[in-house]
Amino acid sequence: MIYAALLAFAAAPSPTSEGTAFFEAKVRPVLIRHCYECHSEDARKARKLRGGLLLDSRRGIREGGDSGPALVPGKSADSLIVKAMRGHTSQMPPKGKLGDDLIADIARWVDLGAPDPRDGAVLIAKRNIDLDAGKRFWSLRPLHVTTPPNVKNNSWIRTPIDRFILSQIEARGLFPAAPLAKEKLLRRVTFDLTGLPPTPEEIKTFMHDTSPDAYPRLIDRLLASDRYGERWGRHWLDIARFAESGGYEFDGDRPGAYHYRDFIIKALNADMPFDEFVRLQLAGDELKPGDLTATSATGFLVAGPYPGQTTAKTLEPIRYDHLDDMISTIGTGLLGLSLGCARCHEHKYDPIPQQDYYRLIANLARTDSTRRQMDPDPEAFRQRKAAFDTAHAPFVTARDRFAKEQLPAKVAQWLAQQPKSAATWLTLDTINVAPQPKTLTLTGRTSLKGLTAIRLEGPGVHDATFNVTAAPLTGNPVAVKLKPVRDGVALAETPLSRVRVAISTQSLPSVDAPSVPQLQSEIATRIAAKDMLGTLNWFRVVDADADKVLSALEASAKNEPKPPAVEVFAATSGRGGDVHYLIRGETEKKNGVARPGFAQVLMSTPEEAARWHRNGKEAPTPRVALALWITDANHGAGHLLARVMVNRLWQHHFGKGIVRTPNDFGAQGDAPTHPELLDWLASELIAGGWKLKRIHKLLVSSAVYLQSGEVSATASKTDPRNLFWSFVPARRLEAEAIRDSLLAVGGSIDAKMFGVGTLDENSTRRSVYLTVKRTRLIPMLQAFDAPEAIQSVGERSVTTTTTQALAMMNSPFVRRQAELLAARVKSERPEASVEAAYLYALGRRPSEGETQRMTGMIRRLIDETKTPAAAMVDFCQVLLCVNEFITID
Structure with a gap:
């Protein structure tokens, strides 16, 4: 150090x-x-x-x-x-x-x-930062994998993890705690992997399964459940400081932000390799352009708070604050390093020069948030489009065959039948056109005498009614004739932006639309150009067969599917300018342009930066290079990334991490209690293709995990903080798991996954789908320490307050779940109802004493003028308020 x-x-x-x-x-x-x-x-x-x-x-x-x-x-x-x-x-x-x-x-x-x-x-x-010394620090040095140590009590060993733990327990004269009771183990592992309590049916099945592989099969079933991604996705959203609004005083909504949450859940359920999981969150839009899933993943970068209003004066400081939020979250969330502490000066404790900070944010110089319209299911659209193309093809074929085989002869015959000359129309100069819903007032002038007809042309004109209010040509009303231009022709070839009026002095002017001379001219032009499809479009005006062929084609074309579009709030590469080195972090004090780079302490040599900036045939963008560096376990920061992630898995299964400061692996954080185990787990993650479910199974299969929470007198004295894991302490559930448990025991939980969330705190959807609006957090979740989503949270606070007790006792939401639970356990015998309620709520049967006390309470309530149904509801709410309901043994 x-x-x-x-x-x-x-x-x-x-x-x-x-x-x-x-x-x-x-x-x-x-x-x-x-x-x-x-x-x-x-x-x-x-x-x-x-x-x-x-x-x-x-x-x-x-x-x-x-x-x-x-x-x-x-x-x-x-x-x-x-x-x-x-x-x-x-x-x-x-x-x-x-x-x-x-x-x-x-x-x-x-x-x-x-x-x-x-x-x-x-x-x-x-400070003068010694990078060479920094590279020897425990979290920054390459992984050092050791063989799991020998132990005295080999019969206790279930996985290699146990050897690392037991060797330390034995060295301190301690002994592992007794195994956890089978039904309590079921509740622990079910909550840990899915965030929900086991059902009475699952309890019955597991308790009666005496086969040696009953527990491994249970683990596999839980890891395969969709509920796994929802549970562990919520853990990750804490790290990503995810919210669906911008925060600050305006707290503007981000309607498409939920796609990031959905990406996390889907990726975890699919067991996406963790290195890919990280790369997509840093540069998915650039690695897979146009892919909704990959683009949604970049919500990680822009999930932080952002002011709703900016001015010319505040724009640049806000930009640097935004970049700082991104790199700080990358630092603490992915690498366990407080990179943001080097914004104004050399890092006070860790080997991170201020120069490295600005090089790192230079990789994000062009990164900004965007609201993008994207197809949520491109494959489904491709299938629908392919089906349409198949169904539409015969109509296209019929048109082409008609144009090739019948049209030339028909056109030649029609042209031969036309007179040498045709009466012509004179288009008036329109002086005034005042459109109304059903009325057009037209005023025009002409020098023609002997007016015999009026012609009206225009888009969408179908009504031939005229009221002549002034015709100073003769003393008699003017005769009116109209044959409107067919919409198909006019829109395809000669769209009119205004109504036109034409007049004629011929005794029998042609009223065919758009006019015989015009048709003759247009058709002749297209025949000369060998444009048979263009000829067909004009010829349909005078030929029923041509019109029939084209009408069928057009009717079919109306069924062509259009890709659905949803709004996605994600990162994009915009036109951001250079990043400058800032003296004391102040935007008014620039000191040169920072070029994209990485933390020197996590590279063998400074020259090695070229490895990621020149990866492959084409140089990747700076953001892609950053993603490659962070996930490169051999030359970049990948070994630290792996350490941080396996520590998070350990933390959520055991209550505390091997490193007890999960977001700080630097000098100010705690050193690992078992550094060899940490490196072994990180190496296992990498060697196993970065698959997280494999590590989960290792952890929950270990003898360490199977221990109860019984604390020996020796352990209480020599290891009061349980640094060496001679027992597994009880843990309180997180806010979301408490709320979801209430829904689960009431039988009202909505299993619908993904999509737009809700701010309705009475919603029956899982809590991970509740909208996170920074200035309008769900009160019940706040009471149980849900974070405010301002910055990356590696470990939530766990408090015990009167507010929590009051919420459980007085909340209409809790009362409603108690009513539903009472209906589920209704029985003629109070003893049966009590037993069923305990199975739902606590995952076990009540003791004889508990049964007697609870049935006695129910009878007393009935005697106090309560109906049996109301008394059962009161009992169920009492059961939901006991500490055991919100605790994992």
């Missing part, structure tokens, strides 16, 4: 009374008079602080500002403060150079060791 130690201030002469007196007489007055205006705490408060340098305290002058330490005790020639006063760097103070005698006093003071009585703070020099 060499790299993590804070470096003590370099040895310097101790302050003496002479030196202190010199400071007070000669130095402090100069600083006050000439420096404090720009370099003091008061200047900071007034927003006048320059260069980040504080000269009004001992710590401030030693630590220095943006340019580094202001002085080197004992070496005035090397001290920035003396150089600045002498004008060797920038001129300080800026109003004018100090007198030579004052500068000489400052230099002498520095040479004396800069004795400074202003405060007694411990002096901390800026």
Whole structure:
């Protein structure tokens, strides 16, 4: 841990009374008079602080500002403060150079060791990060796999895990706890893997199954259940700080965010390799463009809170905050490292230079959130489209055959029958068209005399009724004739954006639409171009056979399926600009452009970064490169990723992790209690293709897991924190599991999976499908310590409060489940009802004493004017309020 130690201030002469007196007489007055205006705490408060340098305290002058330490005790020639006063760097103070005698006093003071009585703070020099030492730290070094150790009590061993644990138990003179009772084991493993209690039928089946493989088969059944993904998906959503709104004062909704939750559940149920699971969450949209599942996975990056309003002034700071949220979540959630702590300075404890922080967020420079419309089931659409194409093909064939075999002769015959010339129409200049729902008022002018007909053309015109209000051509009403243009032709070839009026002076003008000369011209043009399909579209106006063929084709085309579109809230690669190194993390103080890179301590050499930026024939995007680096167990951060994840699995099965700070594998976190076991499990995860279910089965099959919670007197004295796992302590269920258990025992739980969630706290859906709105969290879940989804949560708080008891006793939701449970266990004999209720609620039969007490309570309630049904409801609610209901032994 060499790299993590804070470096003590370099040895310097101790302050003496002479030196202190010199400071007070000669130095402090100069600083006050000439420096404090720009370099003091008061200047900071007034927003006048320059260069980040504080000269009004001992710590401030030693630590220095943006340019580094202001002085080197004992070496005035090397001290920035003396150089600045002498004008060797920038001129300080800026109003004018100090007198030579004052500068000489400052230099002498520095040479004396800069004795400074202003405060007694411990002096901390800026860290020099030793990356080589950092690479030897337990969590950052490569995996070191050892053979499971020998133990004395080999009969206790069920898996290699047990050897690592038992060797430590034996070394401390402890003994494993007795095995857990079979029915309690069923309840423990069922809750651990599915988050729901076992049903009475499942209890009966397991208790009567005496075959050696009864428990392994139970594990396989639970891991294969869809409920497994819902249970462990909720654990992961804590890590991802998942919510379906933006937070802050506006807390705008994110309607498509639920797709990320659905991705997590589906991926876990399918036992997707964990490295792929991570890669998709970092760069799924770029690894598999257009794929809804992969795109949804990137909701991980943008799940954090984001302000609902931005201004030109706040846009850049918010952008850097957004990038910080992403990399901080990647750090704590995936790597167990507080990467965000290097935003403003070198990491205080871990080997993460500030430069590495900005290189890491540079991989995310173009990343932003988006609301994208996508097909939720492309394969289903492809199948529907293929079926349509098959059904539509005969109509296309019929059209093509007609155009090839019949159309040429029909067109030739029709052209031969047309007169040499045809009466023509003159289109009026439209002066005014005022459309109404059923009325068109038309005003036009013409110089023609002897008007005999009016023609109206326009899109969707089907009514030929005219009311002539002014026709100053003759004293008689004008005759009106109309044959509207067929919609198919007009829309296909000559769409009109306005109504047109044409008039004619011919005695018998042609009223065929769109007009014989126009048809002749259009058809001739398309025949010359050998465009038979275009010819057919025009010819259908005058030929019933052509129209029949095309009408059938059009009717079939109306059945063509369109891909359904759903909104997905996910990450996208936008047009974000460069990421700059920021002095003290302040956007106004840029210090060069940061290029995409990785944490040096998790690479063999800095040059190795090219491995992920030049992967394969085509250079991947920076975000893809980041995903490849994090999951590369041989050269990148994959070994740390594996350690962190197996620790999370252990934590949720045993209550605490092998590393008891699951989001901090750095120097400030706890060291592993069993480092060899941690590395062995991480190696097993990688060697097994990153499959999580395999590790689950190893853990819950171990003799360690099968222990009861009985604590021996020796263990209580020598291992009170249970660091060495000589027993498995009882655990309280999480908020969602408590609520789901209520629904399960009441028989009202809705098994529907996926889709849009709900804010209705009385909903019967599993709690993982309740909408997480940051400013409107479900009260019951809050009471039992559900997180606020502001940042990655590796381990929830577990509290015991009166609010929890009141919620269970007074909640209408709990009362409703008690009513439903009472109906399920209704019997003529109270003893039978009590036994059935215990099986549903607690997973076991009541003892004789419990049966007597509970039946006695029911009878007393009946005697107190309660009906038998109401008394049974009261009993069931009491049972739901006992501590055992919300606890796993």
